[in-house]
Amino acid sequence: MPYKNYISNSVIRRLPRYYRFLGDLQKEGLTKISSFELSARMKLTASQIRQDLNCFGGFGMQGYGYNVAELRSEIGKIIGVERKIGAILIGAGNLGKAIITYFDFPKYGCELIGIFDNNSDLVDSQIAGVTICHISKLAAFCKKSKPEIAVLCIPKENAGAISEMLVDCGVKAFWNFSHYDINLHFDDIIVENVHMGDSLLTLAYNVNNKNK
Amino acid sequence: MPYKNYISNSVIRRLPRYYRFLGDLQKEGLTKISSFELSARMKLTASQIRQDLNCFGGFGMQGYGYNVAELRSEIGKIIGVERKIGAILIGAGNLGKAIITYFDFPKYGCELIGIFDNNSDLVDSQIAGVTICHISKLAAFCKKSKPEIAVLCIPKENAGAISEMLVDCGVKAFWNFSHYDINLHFDDIIVENVHMGDSLLTLAYNVNNKNK
DNA sequence: TAGATTGTTAATCGATTAACAATC
DNA sequence: TAGATTGTTAATCGATTAACAATC
Numbered sequence: 001m002p003y004k005n006y007i008s009n010s011v012i013r014r015l016p017r018y019y020r021f022l023g024d025l026q027k028e029g030l031t032k033i034s035s036f037e038l039s040a041r042m043k044l045t046a047s048q049i050r051q052d053l054n055c056f057g058g059f060g061m062q063g064y065g066y067n068v069a070e071l072r073s074e075i076g077k078i079i080g081v082e083r084k085i086g087a088i089l090i091g092a093g094n095l096g097k098a099i100i101t102y103f104d105f106p107k108y109g110c111e112l113i114g115i116f117d118n119n120s121d122l123v124d125s126q127i128a129g130v131t132i133c134h135i136s137k138l139a140a141f142c143k144k145s146k147p148e149i150a151v152l153c154i155p156k157e158n159a160g161a162i163s164e165m166l167v168d169c170g171v172k173a174f175w176n177f178s179h180y181d182i183n184l185h186f187d188d189i190i191v192e193n194v195h196m197g198d199s200l201l202t203l204a205y206n207v208n209n210k211n212k
Numbered sequence: 213m214p215y216k217n218y219i220s221n222s223v224i225r226r227l228p229r230y231y232r233f234l235g236d237l238q239k240e241g242l243t244k245i246s247s248f249e250l251s252a253r254m255k256l257t258a259s260q261i262r263q264d265l266n267c268f269g270g271f272g273m274q275g276y277g278y279n280v281a282e283l284r285s286e287i288g289k290i291i292g293v294e295r296k297i298g299a300i301l302i303g304a305g306n307l308g309k310a311i312i313t314y315f316d317f318p319k320y321g322c323e324l325i326g327i328f329d330n331n332s333d334l335v336d337s338q339i340a341g342v343t344i345c346h347i348s349k350l351a352a353f354c355k356k357s358k359p360e361i362a363v364l365c366i367p368k369e370n371a372g373a374i375s376e377m378l379v380d381c382g383v384k385a386f387w388n389f390s391h392y393d394i395n396l397h398f399d400d401i402i403v404e405n406v407h408m409g410d411s412l413l414t415l416a417y418n419v420n421n422k423n424k
Numbered sequence: 425t426a427g428a429t430t431g432t433t434a435a436t437c438g439a440t441t442a443a444c445a446a447t448c
Numbered sequence: 449t450a451g452a453t454t455g456t457t458a459a460t461c462g463a464t465t466a467a468c469a470a471t472c
Contacts, residue, residue: 012414013410015413015414016407016414017407019413020391078417078421079416080419080420083420085419094309094314098306098307101306102305102307103412108409108413109413110412148419173415175412179232190419190422192412197228197315197319197320198225198229198232199404200321200322201231201320202225202227203387204292204321204322205228205290205292206404207385208291208292210384
């Protein structure tokens with residue numbers, strides 16, 4: 001579908017934000033918006049918005065602007081929110097539990113189809129309607145249900161071994177909350193890191209170094 | 213302390229990662245490392261590492277490399293991990309609770325000094341040794357204890373009003389987990405967004421558009 | 425038609441990489 | 449000293465912004 005055969009990472013990372021803003025505008029009842037108006041709301045340049053969108057196609061109309069609902073829907077298609085990629089959670093501790101409770105996965109193009117933990121006490125209880133299984137059942141489950149995404153909420157110490165196992169089981173992508181750089185160890189595996197520790201340290205730097 | 217008077221965002225965002233890797237190397241018992249060896253481990257170029265570090269000072273030694281412990285300590289000083297910035301949590305639901313349980317704040321230059329929620333049922337219970345207070349106590353608390361960072365774990369609907377209130381109370385920085393772009397509404401306020409939704413959508417895009 | 429706003433090409437800016445002299 | 453590796457300047461690359469012709 002993309003017009004261009006190469007889409008830069010910078011552009012890709014802005015897509016979800018466009019998608020989110022357009023959803024808000026739709027809720028506000030707006031039917032059309034110009035790149036200029038949108039740029040004011042998002043604190044971007046109008047130029048950048050037009051460049052970004054034109055990587056994927058000409059969604060606008062000269063002299064008019066963009067149709068909000070249509071543009072949102074197009075970006076949704078580009079991201080692929082409708083496909084519902086099969087995802088499993090590894091590690092049902094505080095963080096893992098919070099993430100899947102907090103998140104409506106289908107809204108983000110995914111479907112939670114399994115939860116695994118090495119703590120036997122958690123096994124057979126449910127989170128978000130999905131039963132927790134012991135980690136020993138992982139390989140068999142993957143063979144049968146072929147999850148594509150693994151949400152990693154486990155301690156750094158276990159992340160190396162578990163991620164290797166998951167890749168062997170055919171998992172293609174990681175949503176990584178562990179303090180471990182998965183991408184360093186595999187080629188061809190898609191990783192989205194949520195290094196919250198790095199994020200908090202960046203904040204600390206900025207607080208401590210303001211006006212210096 | 214910085215050599216340069218302007219440090220780009222790209223450099224700042226890499227500091228926590230250097231800090232983390234150097235900590236690992238230290239645990240491994242390594243005393244020295246060259247920019248070349250470090251670049252191989254972190255999948256960066258040696259050139260970039262040297263450029264980055266030289267924004268802050270000459271921490272290396274020609275013909276030798278960098279002293280691991282010393283470099284880590286210097287980066288820690290630059291970030292300011294020792295200062296322990298006062299932080300409060302707003303919203304003690306699943307996510308907020310998980311984050312402060314999961315995170316050892318002092319390790320990241322912060323200290324959790326208060327928790328606030330609008331749910332009366334949660335008030336007076338404790339998380340991570342800190343008692344939850346009703347949100348109505350927020351202003352008085354800020355006046356007295358002057359927190360600099362607010363960790364926002366509240367629904368988007370409330371984020372606008374609460375963040376405004378916090379800014380009025382003197383809060384300087386936000387660690388933002390809400391689906392709301394705080395930075396659009398204030399100048400001079402430091403915001404670190406952890407837009408997990410955007411992150412998951414980016415992952416979905418990459419899974420759905422691989423090899424296209 | 426006149427006005428508005430896109431799509432797209434060209435210019436600028438910034439960040440990354442390469443090269444090499446300085447020096448331990 | 450010779451070898452290694454930094455600190456730093458110069459070259460390249462990519463991303464953002466500006467400009468404008470196309471067109472609704």
